[in-house]
Amino acid sequence: MTVVGPFGLSVRDQALEADVQTGLAAVEAGLLEATKSEVPFITEAAQHLVRAGGKRFRPLLVMLAAQFGDPYAPGVVPAAVVVELTHLATLYHDDVMDVAEVRRGVDSANARWGNSVAVLTGDFLFARASHILADLGPEAVRVQAEAFERLVTGQILETAGPRDGRDPVDHYLDVIGGKTGSLIAVSGRFGAMMSGVDETVVDILTQYGERLGVAFQLADDVLDIASDSHESGKTPGTDLREGIPTLPVLLLRAQAEAHGRPDDLALVELLDGDLADDARHAEALRRLRVHPALEQARRDTVRYAEEARATLTPLPECYAKSALVELCDAVVHRAG
Numbered sequence: 001m002t003v004v005g006p007f008g009l010s011v012r013d014q015a016l017e018a019d020v021q022t023g024l025a026a027v028e029a030g031l032l033e034a035t036k037s038e039v040p041f042i043t044e045a046a047q048h049l050v051r052a053g054g055k056r057f058r059p060l061l062v063m064l065a066a067q068f069g070d071p072y073a074p075g076v077v078p079a080a081v082v083v084e085l086t087h088l089a090t091l092y093h094d095d096v097m098d099v100a101e102v103r104r105g106v107d108s109a110n111a112r113w114g115n116s117v118a119v120l121t122g123d124f125l126f127a128r129a130s131h132i133l134a135d136l137g138p139e140a141v142r143v144q145a146e147a148f149e150r151l152v153t154g155q156i157l158e159t160a161g162p163r164d165g166r167d168p169v170d171h172y173l174d175v176i177g178g179k180t181g182s183l184i185a186v187s188g189r190f191g192a193m194m195s196g197v198d199e200t201v202v203d204i205l206t207q208y209g210e211r212l213g214v215a216f217q218l219a220d221d222v223l224d225i226a227s228d229s230h231e232s233g234k235t236p237g238t239d240l241r242e243g244i245p246t247l248p249v250l251l252l253r254a255q256a257e258a259h260g261r262p263d264d265l266a267l268v269e270l271l272d273g274d275l276a277d278d279a280r281h282a283e284a285l286r287r288l289r290v291h292p293a294l295e296q297a298r299r300d301t302v303r304y305a306e307e308a309r310a311t312l313t314p315l316p317e318c319y320a321k322s323a324l325v326e327l328c329d330a331v332v333h334r335a336g
Helices: 014-034 040-046 057-066 076-098 109-113 115-134 138-160 168-195 199-226 247-259 262-271 278-289 292-311 319-334
Strands: none
Touching (some): 014 076, 014 319, 040 115, 057 168, 057 319, 076 109, 076 138, 076 168, 109 115, 138 168, 168 199, 168 247, 199 247, 199 292, 199 319, 247 262, 247 278, 247 292, 292 319
């Protein structure tokens, strides 16, 4: 048993381990090549988060999905580079919107160089991803374009908030389906597509990625409250401080509205106050960490991960399928 990829994923087959390790190494080289520019400053900014590391969750999913066809097909590694470049680009933009100071244990690009450079660097990464996509064919371009539309739509919906009468939790699940689920779904889709499997398998791995992506984001929501910066690589309570709704907070608000318990109402009032104040922010984190809403968010994470696992049922039993099942467990483990 060898540990590989994010969250200590165990690969129990030497051939699969070799394929995954070789593929991820090629992706890493591809990321560095794709982020080079004739302008040294652009290279420095574009490689800032690449060199900071990261879980490479999406490329790993591409590699595992490709195991159901030809994992050595020429489009597999470039497709994995595309999804990771796209993800990295969104991080540059997200950190600007969230006024984040830390990403992956290093200064965020906006903290280091300012918002303008961070936004433009994200745009540069999108451009490089599009350049690679052009060589993968029109179907790959269409799939990525649709996912990117969903991603941006999810971000806009988050910014706009739920329309009148819409349940905030349902709205939020739509948001993260777009913001996170869409690109992880594309990771499964690209790996399957590029390896040449039939459309039934492509659809299964796409649906798996969609559900796993939602579970992945819900686990991040829990981590934002429950973890310290050493675990998550970014400042805990960042979303909380910026007033960005996450599932534990939305569940708390729903409970406060439904039952009117004084402690819940007091915590909502605290969250609605000035969380730029470090003492208030620390108190909000402390109280949320022991609130039942956090445990409910964990249970919802488990539910989506179990749905992802269930979509794999029709696939043939193999080491790659076992690894995909273990990814579900690993995502849940992140949420405690």
